[in-house]
Amino acid sequence: MAPALEQSNLTIRASQYRDLEAIARLFAQEQADQPHPAQNLQRWYGLLKSLSWFPNPLQNLFRTYVAENDAICGAIHVSPFNSTHSTWRVDRVAVAEDQSPAEVGTQLLRHCLQTIWQARTWLTEVNVNDASALALYRQNGFQPLAHMTYWTIAPELLQTLAEREPDLPNLMPVSNADACLLHQLDTVSMPPLVRQVFDRQIADFKTNLFQATTGSVNRWANRREVVCRYVFEPQRKAAIGYFKLHLNRKGDRPHTADLTVHPAYTWLYPELLTQMGRMVQGFPTQAIQLASSDYQPEREEYLEQFGATRTEHTLMMSRSVWHKLRESKPVSLEGLQLAEMLQGLQPARKPIPSRFTLLDSMQPPKPEAPKSDEQPPAS
Secondary structure: OHHHHHHOOOEEEEOOHHHHHHHHHHHHHHOOOOOOHHHHOOOOHHHHHHHOOOOOOOOOOOEEEEEEOOOEEEEEEEEEOOOOOOEEEEEEEEEOOOOOHHHHHHHHHHHHHHHOOOOOEEEEEEEOOOHHHHHHHHHOOOEEEEEEEEEEEOHHHHHHHOOOOOOOOOEEEOOHHHHHHHHHHHHHOOOHHHHHHHOOOHHHHOOOHHHHHHHHHHHHHHOEEEEEEEEEEOOOOEEEEEEEEEEEOOOOOOEEEEEEEOOOOOOHHHHHHHHHHHHHHHOOOOOEEEEEEOOOHHHHHHHHHHOOEEEEEEEEEEEEOOOOOOOOOOOOOHHHOHHHHOHHHOOOOOOOOOHHHHHHHHOOOOOOOOOOOOOOOOO
């Protein structure tokens, strides 16, 4: 496969304004149910392009590369996964129908792996039934990390949950002062390998002024609301449960939720779900989408007993990247012709002797020892 890739005439480059329509068509062909930002970026492309020139939260919002061979035949969208940019995520890879997914997709992936130097680890999520995507990532060194299951909680079940009062005496709103507690909860709730790949820091759980402003504009424009709460354990002074609920006031899409529970406090699953069920009652009748991983068996067991529906199974994959430093060729000193280069450094006049040389010249000469055949002088 490697010789074929070297002989291909594909050109991998960063996306430009004229590529937005072609990128939108490719991603719509790949996943029609999930619109890509390229579909609505024609109006704001100039602003986002200028924001990519200096560090800011939106610097990598539209980090997309395209494969071109007389026409655009593939595209890849990547984004940083954490605040330190040590882990990056492959969001989407799309290839035209008349092209080879293995060849074009591999070229796009390799370009990202070699170009983005700050990424030490790459992460992606693939549907378990997508054989071509699984083969593409396997071919390029991605290994399984965790199995993910996405659940849908029907509105009838949410209504049932909302009928009782949850037992959450220490349910607190989330602020930047609680970032350390949320980071500790996130660290203890996942295996070491997943924790190492995610590489989240305390800054990942803080919201800066720029993010707060853009979030407020997004809530006003798209009629969405985000509610974050965590459960505080006063004896250990630690967070033992946390959820982030994305509420949709339009009613065109279901609500989504992120849930994190300490492994020693699994009894919080029904209580936190009950709290979320009560929060969605004032909104249009919609379901809640929730995710669980294979290292959270208690959550999957509770959701299955409660009657939630499994909607999708995905495989989270990751790979490490070791960027090879460019070796510098040793320079031969013979080829430098130092004698000619140092001609200008020769002294223009006779150097002044140092004081050590002057003292040596002032001392009287030592007498010579008499030779063996000479007679000593008479006394």
